Amino acid sequence: MGIKMRLLQSNDDEYFLDCIDELYRTIEQDSAGFSPQRILVRFSRFKTFLVRKLILFPKLFKLQPKIYDRQVVNFASMISGDFRLLIPSSFSSSNNFIYMYDVWPRFHSWIFPLLDFFSVKYVFFSSKQVWEIFNEKYGHIKCKASWVPEALIAGDYSYKSYIERTIDVLEFGRMYDEYHELIKGTLALNKKNHVYRTPDKYFLFADKAAFTDALASSKIVICVPSNITNPERSEFISSMTLRYLQAMASRCLVVGSLPSDMEEIFGYNPVVEIDMENASSQIIEILDNYESYLPLIERNYKEVLAKHQWQNRWTIMKAKIEEVL
Known part of the structure; x- marks a missing residue:
């Protein structure tokens, strides 16, 4: 003892x-x-x-x-x-x-x-x-x-093959409202399954099992640090949060913004950076060419398993x- x-x-x-x-x-x-x-x-x-x-x-x-x-x-x-x-x-x-x-x-x-x-x-x-x-x-x-x-x-999270994934874009937790408004209409117009929190449904998932199943079923997860989404709260503090790792452990592609410390943690940029000027066309282009991102998804997954x-x-x-x- x-x-x-x-x-x-x-x-x-x-x-x-x-x-x-x-x-x-x-x-x-x-x-x-x-x-x-x-x-x-x-x-x-x-x-x-x-x-x-x-x-x-x-x-x-x-x-x-x-x-x-x-x-x-x-x-x-x-x-x-x-x-x-x-x-x-x-x-x-x-x-x-x-x-x-x-x-x-x-x-x-x-x-x-x-x-x-x-x-x-x-x-x-x-x-x-x-x-x-x-x-x-x-x-x-x-x-x-x-x-x-x-x-x-990592064992708390699961994944499906990308052809089995039914959620095209998942936004959970803190919302980057400006970006959300830029992609919402285009995703709907292209009949993409876009899952996000709404005023009548503040909590997207009833429990962790439902949450991890949604991650396993998602192609893209939007991740942005809180100094961008909620600067009135976190001010200038920009840090990697759990959501980035949860997405990677579920073999999702992370689209968003790189926290100030994350490239140092990983040794490379594991995030597909948002192009705010072309946000709607970018998200569709990523989905249309999803297979080209599979090597990055796999690299991120292995990195999380080994080091994070x-x-x-x-x-x-x-x-x-x-x-x-």
């Missing part, structure tokens, strides 16, 4: 995050070094109140409250600064670690200092830009940091955790 590791996970139904579940399952399947156990964390009004008060009184950030110190590791995969996940577990251990997504610039001034408040020894950012900002502007923070891009478990699964990322994170224990 290794060191006990508590995998802290929300028990509410506000969102369903494949990325967190797949990472935790990867850790649970690794029998060397740690003895992982998932802990469902109940959120409460008090926890929300506490975090909000901490944000208002930054002088409290220097405190590091401890009830007692157990020989246990807490690991939380969280969206932005959702420190409620660490309450109360971080107050009974000095060994706290976080994998963090969506750390938008307007939140940096309180997210980064609170890492020390909650005795976080190491934070892993999904965004290279966030990691660089942390290193450049927050050198006084004791918590160490690394850039670890998102990943998946959670096991690849966990090997890196586990080594960093062991360094500071």
